[in-house]
Amino acid sequence: xxxxxxxxxxxxxxxxxxxxxxxxxxxxxxxxxxxxxxxxxxxxxxxxxxxxxxxxxxxxxxxxxxxxxxxxxxxxxxxxxxxxxxxxxxxxxxxxxxxxxxxxxxxxxxxxxxxxxxxxxxxxxxxxxxxxxxxxxxxxxxxxxxxxxxxxxxxxxxxxxxxxxxxxxxxxxxxxxxxxxxxxxxxxxxxxxxxxxxxxxxxxxxxxxxxxxxxxxxxxxxxxxxxxxxxxxxxxxxxxxxxxxxxxxxxxxxxxxxxxxxxxxxxxxxxxxxxxxxxxxxxxxxxxxxxxxxxxxxxxxxxxxxxxxxxxxxxxxxxxxxxxxxxxxxxxxxxxxxxxxxxxxxxxxx
Amino acid sequence: xxxxxxxxxxxxxxxxxxxxxxxxxxxxxxxxxxxxxxxxxxxxxxxxxxxxxxxxxxxxxxxxxxxxxxxxxxxxxxxxxxxxxxxxxxxxxxxxxxxxxxxxxxxxxxxxxxxxxxxxxxxxxxxxxxxxxxxxxxxxxxxxxxxxxxxxxxxxxxxxxxxxxxxxxxxxxxxxxxxxxxxxxxxxxxxxxxxxxxxxxxxxxxxxxxxxxxxxxxxxxxxxxxxxxxxxxxxxxxxxxxxxxxxxxxxxxxxxxxxxxxxxxxxxxxxxxxxxxxxxxxxxxxxxx
Amino acid sequence: xxxxxxxxxxxxxxxxxxxxxxxxxxxxxxxxxxxxxxxxxxxxxxxxxxxxxxxxxxxxxxxxxxxxxxxxxxxxxxxxxxxxxxxxxxxxxxxxxxxxxxxxxxxxxxxxxxxxxxxxxxxxxxxxxxxxxxxxxxxxxxxxxxxxxxxxxxxxxxxxxxxxxxxxxxxxxxxxxxxxxxxxxxxxxxxxxxxxxxxxxxxxxxxxxxxxxxxxxxxxxxxxxxxxxxxxxxxxxxxxxxxxxxxxxxxxxxxxxxxxxxxxxxxxxxxxxxxxxxxxxxxxxxx
Numbered sequence: 001x002x003x004x005x006x007x008x009x010x011x012x013x014x015x016x017x018x019x020x021x022x023x024x025x026x027x028x029x030x031x032x033x034x035x036x037x038x039x040x041x042x043x044x045x046x047x048x049x050x051x052x053x054x055x056x057x058x059x060x061x062x063x064x065x066x067x068x069x070x071x072x073x074x075x076x077x078x079x080x081x082x083x084x085x086x087x088x089x090x091x092x093x094x095x096x097x098x099x100x101x102x103x104x105x106x107x108x109x110x111x112x113x114x115x116x117x118x119x120x121x122x123x124x125x126x127x128x129x130x131x132x133x134x135x136x137x138x139x140x141x142x143x144x145x146x147x148x149x150x151x152x153x154x155x156x157x158x159x160x161x162x163x164x165x166x167x168x169x170x171x172x173x174x175x176x177x178x179x180x181x182x183x184x185x186x187x188x189x190x191x192x193x194x195x196x197x198x199x200x201x202x203x204x205x206x207x208x209x210x211x212x213x214x215x216x217x218x219x220x221x222x223x224x225x226x227x228x229x230x231x232x233x234x235x236x237x238x239x240x241x242x243x244x245x246x247x248x249x250x251x252x253x254x255x256x257x258x259x260x261x262x263x264x265x266x267x268x269x270x271x272x273x274x275x276x277x278x279x280x281x282x283x284x285x286x287x288x289x290x291x292x293x294x295x296x297x298x299x300x301x302x303x304x305x306x307x308x309x310x311x312x313x314x315x316x317x318x319x320x321x322x323x324x325x326x327x328x329x330x331x332x333x334x335x336x337x338x339x340x341x342x343x344x345x346x347x348x349x350x
Numbered sequence: 351x352x353x354x355x356x357x358x359x360x361x362x363x364x365x366x367x368x369x370x371x372x373x374x375x376x377x378x379x380x381x382x383x384x385x386x387x388x389x390x391x392x393x394x395x396x397x398x399x400x401x402x403x404x405x406x407x408x409x410x411x412x413x414x415x416x417x418x419x420x421x422x423x424x425x426x427x428x429x430x431x432x433x434x435x436x437x438x439x440x441x442x443x444x445x446x447x448x449x450x451x452x453x454x455x456x457x458x459x460x461x462x463x464x465x466x467x468x469x470x471x472x473x474x475x476x477x478x479x480x481x482x483x484x485x486x487x488x489x490x491x492x493x494x495x496x497x498x499x500x501x502x503x504x505x506x507x508x509x510x511x512x513x514x515x516x517x518x519x520x521x522x523x524x525x526x527x528x529x530x531x532x533x534x535x536x537x538x539x540x541x542x543x544x545x546x547x548x549x550x551x552x553x554x555x556x557x558x559x560x561x562x563x564x565x566x567x568x569x570x571x572x573x574x575x576x577x578x579x580x581x582x583x584x585x586x587x588x589x590x591x592x593x594x595x596x597x598x599x600x601x602x603x604x605x606x607x608x609x610x611x612x613x614x615x616x617x618x619x620x621x622x623x624x625x626x627x628x629x630x631x632x633x634x635x636x637x638x639x
Numbered sequence: 640x641x642x643x644x645x646x647x648x649x650x651x652x653x654x655x656x657x658x659x660x661x662x663x664x665x666x667x668x669x670x671x672x673x674x675x676x677x678x679x680x681x682x683x684x685x686x687x688x689x690x691x692x693x694x695x696x697x698x699x700x701x702x703x704x705x706x707x708x709x710x711x712x713x714x715x716x717x718x719x720x721x722x723x724x725x726x727x728x729x730x731x732x733x734x735x736x737x738x739x740x741x742x743x744x745x746x747x748x749x750x751x752x753x754x755x756x757x758x759x760x761x762x763x764x765x766x767x768x769x770x771x772x773x774x775x776x777x778x779x780x781x782x783x784x785x786x787x788x789x790x791x792x793x794x795x796x797x798x799x800x801x802x803x804x805x806x807x808x809x810x811x812x813x814x815x816x817x818x819x820x821x822x823x824x825x826x827x828x829x830x831x832x833x834x835x836x837x838x839x840x841x842x843x844x845x846x847x848x849x850x851x852x853x854x855x856x857x858x859x860x861x862x863x864x865x866x867x868x869x870x871x872x873x874x875x876x877x878x879x880x881x882x883x884x885x886x887x888x889x890x891x892x893x894x895x896x897x898x899x900x901x902x903x904x905x906x907x908x909x910x911x912x913x914x915x916x917x918x919x920x921x922x923x924x925x926x
Contacts, residue, residue, distance in 0.1 A: 034731035213463075
């Protein structure tokens with residue numbers, strides 16, 4: 001006891017009520033400021049882009065949503081691009097979601113854990129490929145190759161009632177459908193990873209309950225796994241949708257750059273991020289403002305989809321049995337939420 | 351609906367027909383599970399060694415013993431749930447009603463259709479109470495609405511849960527209390543009219559009143575269904591079971607391994623009042639375990 | 640007693656679905672394999688030390704003329720600057736969420752908005768920086784760094800916050816019990832404990848930022864001359880250059896594009912492997 005030097009002893013009792021040291025308080029202020037920075041930046045994005053787009057809104061008025069896009073005639077109706085964004089996103093989801101879900105189920109229900117881990121690494125590899133590389137490959141390799149297939153399909157279904165108007169000519173390697181396919185490749189890793197993590201939280205005791213009743217694996221999946229994880233899977237799909245809406249460069253390279261509204265999916269088209277990427281450099285005046293306005297719309301749509309995704313997940317999570325995501329790094333996007341079933345406090349940040 | 355006769359045989363969920371050449375409906379006391387020199391491994395770990403025992407029709411057989419003695423492992427081997435564990439392996443011979451349980455001609459899903467299971471922690475599906483009970487009949491092909499209603503009501507009555515939930519069959523199974531949830535799981539298991547129900551410490555997570563309800567249920571079900579129950583609670587074993595098997599841990603100090611072994615089986619009265627093996631005596635009189 | 644499978648219909652359905660799942664896996668692997676194979680095959684023939692260091696020639700020139708040196712320089716400069724901007728801010732934001740904010744409404748809002756921000760398209764970030772910076776101060780690598788930084792920020796916040804939350808509270812309590820202030824505890828105990836995971840997350844955020852093109856389109860104004868001054872004047876980067884070359888009709892430019900793509904993927908993979916390595920080496924509390 002006496003070996004403890006005086007400097008280690010606590011000071012007089014009056015220091016117990018002293019104010020917190022300056023360093024401690026400034027650190028807290030810094031942390032708070034950093035947190036607020038997120039809100040400030042989001043606000044600034046909304047405000048500055050809308051302000052830049054204002055001359056478009058005032059010039060076009062309600063024609064903002066018309067299908068007339070003719071920059072040389074000063075007409076800037078955005079409908080064709082909204083249509084294109086919607087179409088390519090839908091195509092991407094239709095292609096990517098079943099495949100992603102299939103892989104997620106395969107990795108969690110069928111494949112033994114030891115084999116699943118390298119496969120997961122491979123899927124994460126898919127996520128690391130930059131979008132410009134997808135675009136490069138898409139326009140230089142994939143589009144020329146698939147053009148022939150489109151040609152045969154197009155002439156084959158020409159004239160048929162529904163298929164003809166969807167897949168009939170005109171066809172082109174760079175088209176809505178090609179963009180949809182490339183987008184599907186790009187959103188698959190994220191939908192797969194998130195779905196996989198949700199599905200993995202289904203407690204094995206529930207799965208055993210189904211097996212113990214004599215269910216086959218499919219029946220167990222339908223009866224227990226899917227109901228359990230549906231919230232999280234919906235959230236994963238919505239996040240994939242958000243990514244598909246906003247993905248710019250790959251789409252810009254392979255979509256065909258033709259502002260048309262057509263049911264022919266194999267024809268060249270355009271969507272919001274692509275036209276911004278391709279035309280902004282040369283645009284001035286109202287044209288530039290219009291492109292900025294498309295950016296505002298893009299921002300709005302992705303915010304809505306993202307908020308929806310996370311509220312869906314949070315709501316099903318609150319209902320109790322583990323449809324929460326828990327994702328440990330590393331990968332492109334990360335968010336985790338402890339499962340109450342595992343003893344962590346339920347987090348509402350998701 | 352008037353009180354349906356719980357003993358009535360249903361249509362396509364009938365008890366498996368006895369095949370030609372076999373006796374119809376063995377009398378109570380006949381052996382329906384037979385194990386001979388069975389050892390079970392989980393990868394390199396030998397969970398149980400050289401177990402030989404038999405389970406008799408329409409009795410309640412209790413497995414007792416300390417933790418790690420392999421009771422649950424042996425229980426799960428009866429409905430091939432160990433198949434779900436990667437690296438699990440069984441050596442020896444097991445028969446269910448004369449058919450090799452792990453033979454080529456036996457499929458796990460067919461076995462589990464006849465040998466049901468209730469788990470330690472209640473695990474209702476995230477579905478309505480109705481859909482929980484109807485799950486088994488549905489996957490076995492029952493689609494007719496009226497018959498499903500019938501089966502659900504009958505199973506819930508047998509599980510002594512009907513009166514408490516009859517007005518909220520559509521609410522989630524997750525909204526039930528522990529004791530109710532466990533009775534729901536029992537109702538779910540008996541909805542497919544199984545031959546045997548295996549129970550892995552069914553009351554261990556429940557309060558004493560709920561435990562009492564489960565034990566009453568077991569006694570009522572035994573007239574039609576053979577029950578094998580693993581329990582840590584010796585009083586429970588004496589209260590409900592007809593026969594008891596006592597398991598213990600065998601530690602091999604030479605290579606520092608532990609494995610489960612079957613020490614003794616017999617009628618419950620004999621095991622608890624006049625055990626033959628000293629380890630059994632030590633356990634049931636409370637000196638160990 | 641018949642213990643054989645009761646209905647072949649159920650088993651057939653089970654088998655079909657399993658086959659579909661395997662098919663899905665194949666469908667996922669094929670494009671990845673194709674892209675990697677093509678990039679490696681076409682890029683490897685172009686890559687050489689001179690290629691990585693030479694100036695960018697006019698597009699019309701053949702593949703062996705010039706290289707992508709300025710683009711690599713630009714990527715390194717701009718991404719590094721973006722990291723310098725985003726990482727400290729992101730870590731402090733995560734510190735707020737994990738240590739100070741608690742479960743209060745502001746912290747929940749910040750956390751929610753940070754997650755939402757990860758979904759903002761990268762081109763919108765570019766438009767944003769164009770509006771508030773480029774219009775006033777012109778194109779520069781700095782503007783590009785701002786845009787990339789905005790992309791990285793929410794990712795760094797999220798991953799760091801999760802790592803901090805994994806640090807057991809007993810560690811913090813032990814430090815408090817010795818009389819340390821919250822700031823000191825955070826800086827000297829909590830952050831070091833989570834360091835492996837934080838670094839790993841940052842590396843991945845950098846890998847993602849290095850591959851982004853859209854935010855740079857309107858902030859650095861892709862040029863071909865090398866510009867070591869990241870604070871003024873237009874610049875270039877690997878993804879920007881690939882984008883330009885991909886739309887070029889000239890074979891030489893396209894070949895240089897493949898070479899640049901291979902370089903970019905190599906950088907991204909190296910960062911990803913470094914991230915996993917860091918996680919594995921320093922994972923004490925990480926999952």
